[in-house]
Amino acid sequence: MSASTLILLSYVLLAIFAVFFVLKSLKMARMPVHVRWELAPVPHEKGRGHYGGSYLEDAEWWTKPREKDHVAEATYMFKEILFLKALFEHKRSLWWFSFPFHFGMYLLIGAVVLLALGALGSVTGLVGTDMWLFATGYPLLAGVGYALGLLGAVGLFLTRMVEKGMANSTTYATYFNVLLLGSLFGTGLWASFSVSDFSGQTLGFIGALFTADMSVELAGILKAHFLLAFAFLAYLPFTQMMHFVAKYFTYHEIRWDDEPVEPGGKMEKEILELLGQSPTWAGPHVRADGKKTWVDIATDTGAQEAEK
Amino acid sequence: MSDKVRVKDIGKKELPMLSEVRPEELIPLPPPYDKVEDLPGFKEITDEKKERVVCNLDGVIASAMPHPESPEEEQKYVDMFVDGLKKLLSKENNWTFLQPLTLSLEYCIGCQTCADACHVFEATGGKEIYRPTYRSEVWRRLVNKYVKPGGKLIAPLKGADIDLNWTTITRLYELTYRCNLCRRCAQVCPVGVDNGLIAHELRKLFSQELGWAPTELHDKGTELQLEVGSSTGMNSVVVKDNIEFIDEDMTDETGIETETPFDKEDADVLLIHNAGEMLAWPENPGAFAIILNAAGIDWTLSSEEVGYDGVNYGLFYDDVQLARIAIKHSQAAQKLNAKRVVMGECGHQHKAMVTIADRVLVGDLAVKRESFLPLLEEIVFSGKIEFDPSKNDFPVTLHDPCNIVRNLGIVEPQRRILRYLCPQFREMTPHGVDNYCCGGGSGFAIMSGNNYEDWRNNVSGRVKFKQIIDAFQDQPGPEVKKYLCAPCSNCKGQIRDLLNYYGALDKSGITYGGLVELIVNAMVDVKEPFIKWEMF
Structure with a gap:
C-alpha cells in the first residue's frame, strides 16, 4: 500500500471514529432521566461512603444539609480506572x-x-x-x-x-x-x-x-x-469496547445517582414531560390505548371497570 | 442430564428440561444440617401436572403456565414477546429504566465477576442456568437478532444465534423467577452492568405485554391490593379490628396501655406497615405502638384503602402496578396531611416508596418519606425510654434486608441500636452492603406453589441459612436460645420457612423476629419477656 493511500484511508477511518464516537457518547448522555436505582456504596456520601451509608440514615433527611465528598468519589474512580479495583477485589x-x-x-x-x-x-x-x-x-x-x-x-x-x-x-x-x-x-x-x-x-x-x-x-x-x-x-464505537464511556454513566448516573427530586426543579419538569407520554403496553391490566398517558394509566386503578 | 448448557440451548424444544436441581449437588451446609437424606426432598411434579402446565426449565415451577391450545396461540405469544422486547427499549414505554437497561444490554464484557457474587449460583455449585449472565445473554442475543436491524443476518456471523419460540419464552419467563433481584452481582461488576435489573425488566415485559405474572404477585398481590386495599385481602374495617385486638394483647402482655391511633389528621408521622405483619407477626405492629407512644411521638395509621398496607409488589414485576400503589400511599398521607410517611419493617416498601417513587410522585403527589430506622435510633438514644440491655443478653445477629441496606444505604442506625441494646450482638459474614439476600427477595417469600418453596429453601435461601448457622458457631446447640433480627417482612417470611424447613429452633435454638421486638424486650417498663422463643 502506498503512503498516499494509507494517509487517505487514515483520514476516512479517523473521521468515522470521531463521528460515531461522539454520536454514541451523546446517545448515552441524552437518555431520559430514569427512576432512582442507586446501589451502595455511594462514595460521595460524606463520612458514610466507606461503609455504604447514605443520607437516608438521617431522620427527616430533607431538613439536613447534604454534604458530598467529591474527593472520595474521584479517588474511587481513579483507583477503578487506573488499577481496575473491582476486578482486583472480586x-x-x-x-x-x-x-x-x-x-x-x-x-x-x-x-x-x-x-x-x-x-x-x-x-x-x-x-x-x-x-x-x-x-x-x-x-x-x-x-x-x-x-x-x-x-x-x-x-x-x-x-x-x-x-x-x-x-x-x-x-x-x-x-x-x-x-x-x-x-x-x-x-x-x-x-x-x-x-x-x-x-x-x-x-x-x-x-x-x-x-x-x-x-x-x-x-x-x-x-x-x-x-x-x-x-x-x-x-x-460499534462495539462493547465502548464500555469505558458507558462506565461513566453506569457509575455516576445510575449507581451513584441518589439525587432527590426538587419540587419545581429541572428534573421534576423532565419527569412530568415523560409522564405525559402514551405507552402502548398490551397487558390487559395496563389498560393502555395508545392515547392514555402514564399519568392516566397510573391513576386508573380499575375502579371504573369494577363499577361497570 | 449434562450441565454443559449453552446459551442457545434455551430454545431447544427437544430437551424436556434445560437443567435440573439435585439436592446432593448443592453446596454443603454445616452440621447438623449436612445430611441430605435427613431433609425432605423436592416435591415431585407429576406427569399429569406437567401435561397441564409448563415445566421445562429446571423441574421447578414458579408460575404455573398452562400449555397453549394451538400452534397459533404459541406464535401469538412469541410475537407479543418481540413487541415487548422493542417496548422495553423505547422511551415512551420504558423511560423509567431505559438508560440503565440499554447500558446493561450493550456493554457487558462477559467477565463473569458477577457469578461469584450470586448466592443462587453459589448455592448450586455453579449451575449454568443460574449464572447471572445466562438469562442476560439470552435476552441480549434475542434483542440483537430480533430487534436490531439486520440482526437475523448478523447473529450467526457473530456466533450469537438463538431461536425464538414458545420454549424459549416460557423458559426465560421461569428463569426471571430464579433471581432475587438483590443486585449483589451489580455491586461487583467492573462496568456497572446490572443483571438483576435485566431480570426485573424481563419480568416487566412478560407482565406488561403478555399479561404473565405469578398469581401471588399479581392476582393475589397488586390487583387484590388495589381492589380491596391490601394484598392480605383485609379491608379497612378488618385492619382496624385486628389492630384493636393487637392493642389489647399488647396491653395484657406488657402491662402498658397500648392504643394505636387511626386517621389522626396533621400527625407528625404516618406509619405504614406491611399489612402481613398484622396477621403473621402481630407483635411487630404492637411493639411499634408501644415504642412510639412511650416516646411521645405524634403518629397515626391510616385506614384509607391501600394506605394501611405498605406492600408494593409492583416493584418486583410491573411499573404500572408499582406507580398505582405508590400513588395510593401518597394520597393516603395527603388526606391526613401527615408531615412525613414512615415505612415500617418492610424492605421492598422502603425501596418502592423512598427511592423508586421519588421520580414518580412528583408535583402534587410529593410527600416526605423515610425509613423507620432513623426514627427508632432517635427514640432509643433520646433518653425518653429507659432500657435495660441485660434483658437482651442472648446471642443476636442481624440480617441486612437488601432493599434497605444495599439499595438505600441505611446501614448503621440498626447496628447502633443493636450494639447498645444487645450485649451479645454479632455480625454475619459478610454483612452490611455486602450481605447475602435471604433468598425470599423480589416476591419469592410469598411464592410457594408446586415445588417452588422447596427450591427457595434449598437453593435461594441456602447461603443465607449457612450464614445464620455460622454466626452462632460459638454456641451451636439448642440449649442457648438465639435471635436472628430481620427487620423486613418478606425476609422474615423466608427466614421463618428456612428455620422451619431445617428445624433450626430444635437443632440450634434459633428463632427470629424484627428489631422493634428487641427494643420492647429491653424496655424497663415491660416486666415480662416480650420475645417468645416458640414464635413459629
Whole structure:
C-alpha cells in the first residue's frame, strides 16, 4: 500500500471514529432521566461512603444539609480506572491479564499524546524530534505499552476459551475484538523492535497526517500497524469496547445517582414531560390505548371497570 | 442430564428440561444440617401436572403456565414477546429504566465477576442456568437478532444465534423467577452492568405485554391490593379490628396501655406497615405502638384503602402496578396531611416508596418519606425510654434486608441500636452492603406453589441459612436460645420457612423476629419477656 493511500484511508477511518464516537457518547448522555436505582456504596456520601451509608440514615433527611465528598468519589474512580479495583477485589484470576491489557492501553494513549506533540512540534519547527522525550521516552512508553497489552490480550483470549462461564457467553465477535487488539499490540511491538528508526518514522507519519504530505516513507510493518490502529478506532464505537464511556454513566448516573427530586426543579419538569407520554403496553391490566398517558394509566386503578 | 448448557440451548424444544436441581449437588451446609437424606426432598411434579402446565426449565415451577391450545396461540405469544422486547427499549414505554437497561444490554464484557457474587449460583455449585449472565445473554442475543436491524443476518456471523419460540419464552419467563433481584452481582461488576435489573425488566415485559405474572404477585398481590386495599385481602374495617385486638394483647402482655391511633389528621408521622405483619407477626405492629407512644411521638395509621398496607409488589414485576400503589400511599398521607410517611419493617416498601417513587410522585403527589430506622435510633438514644440491655443478653445477629441496606444505604442506625441494646450482638459474614439476600427477595417469600418453596429453601435461601448457622458457631446447640433480627417482612417470611424447613429452633435454638421486638424486650417498663422463643 502506498503512503498516499494509507494517509487517505487514515483520514476516512479517523473521521468515522470521531463521528460515531461522539454520536454514541451523546446517545448515552441524552437518555431520559430514569427512576432512582442507586446501589451502595455511594462514595460521595460524606463520612458514610466507606461503609455504604447514605443520607437516608438521617431522620427527616430533607431538613439536613447534604454534604458530598467529591474527593472520595474521584479517588474511587481513579483507583477503578487506573488499577481496575473491582476486578482486583472480586475476580483476581482475570485481573492478572485484564490489568496489563488496560494499563498497556493507557501507556499507549500516553505514547500517542507524545507522538502527536512531537509530530506537531516537528511540523511547526518548534521542537526537534531528537529531544529525549520523543526520541527515547516515546518509543520506550510505546514499547512497554505494546508488551503489556499483548500479554493481556493473549491471557484474556485463552481465559475466555477455557473458563466455563466466559466460554459460554463469549461470541465470535468478542474473540475477534481481543484478536484485533492483540494484533495491534503485536505489530506495534514488532515494529518497535524491528524498525531501526521507529521513533523518526512514526513521528514523520503523524506529521504527514497533519500536513497531508503524501510522500512520507514508512516501513511495511508500521504501515500494517497504523492501518490496524485506525481500523480499530473506526470499529470501536460499534462495539462493547465502548464500555469505558458507558462506565461513566453506569457509575455516576445510575449507581451513584441518589439525587432527590426538587419540587419545581429541572428534573421534576423532565419527569412530568415523560409522564405525559402514551405507552402502548398490551397487558390487559395496563389498560393502555395508545392515547392514555402514564399519568392516566397510573391513576386508573380499575375502579371504573369494577363499577361497570 | 449434562450441565454443559449453552446459551442457545434455551430454545431447544427437544430437551424436556434445560437443567435440573439435585439436592446432593448443592453446596454443603454445616452440621447438623449436612445430611441430605435427613431433609425432605423436592416435591415431585407429576406427569399429569406437567401435561397441564409448563415445566421445562429446571423441574421447578414458579408460575404455573398452562400449555397453549394451538400452534397459533404459541406464535401469538412469541410475537407479543418481540413487541415487548422493542417496548422495553423505547422511551415512551420504558423511560423509567431505559438508560440503565440499554447500558446493561450493550456493554457487558462477559467477565463473569458477577457469578461469584450470586448466592443462587453459589448455592448450586455453579449451575449454568443460574449464572447471572445466562438469562442476560439470552435476552441480549434475542434483542440483537430480533430487534436490531439486520440482526437475523448478523447473529450467526457473530456466533450469537438463538431461536425464538414458545420454549424459549416460557423458559426465560421461569428463569426471571430464579433471581432475587438483590443486585449483589451489580455491586461487583467492573462496568456497572446490572443483571438483576435485566431480570426485573424481563419480568416487566412478560407482565406488561403478555399479561404473565405469578398469581401471588399479581392476582393475589397488586390487583387484590388495589381492589380491596391490601394484598392480605383485609379491608379497612378488618385492619382496624385486628389492630384493636393487637392493642389489647399488647396491653395484657406488657402491662402498658397500648392504643394505636387511626386517621389522626396533621400527625407528625404516618406509619405504614406491611399489612402481613398484622396477621403473621402481630407483635411487630404492637411493639411499634408501644415504642412510639412511650416516646411521645405524634403518629397515626391510616385506614384509607391501600394506605394501611405498605406492600408494593409492583416493584418486583410491573411499573404500572408499582406507580398505582405508590400513588395510593401518597394520597393516603395527603388526606391526613401527615408531615412525613414512615415505612415500617418492610424492605421492598422502603425501596418502592423512598427511592423508586421519588421520580414518580412528583408535583402534587410529593410527600416526605423515610425509613423507620432513623426514627427508632432517635427514640432509643433520646433518653425518653429507659432500657435495660441485660434483658437482651442472648446471642443476636442481624440480617441486612437488601432493599434497605444495599439499595438505600441505611446501614448503621440498626447496628447502633443493636450494639447498645444487645450485649451479645454479632455480625454475619459478610454483612452490611455486602450481605447475602435471604433468598425470599423480589416476591419469592410469598411464592410457594408446586415445588417452588422447596427450591427457595434449598437453593435461594441456602447461603443465607449457612450464614445464620455460622454466626452462632460459638454456641451451636439448642440449649442457648438465639435471635436472628430481620427487620423486613418478606425476609422474615423466608427466614421463618428456612428455620422451619431445617428445624433450626430444635437443632440450634434459633428463632427470629424484627428489631422493634428487641427494643420492647429491653424496655424497663415491660416486666415480662416480650420475645417468645416458640414464635413459629
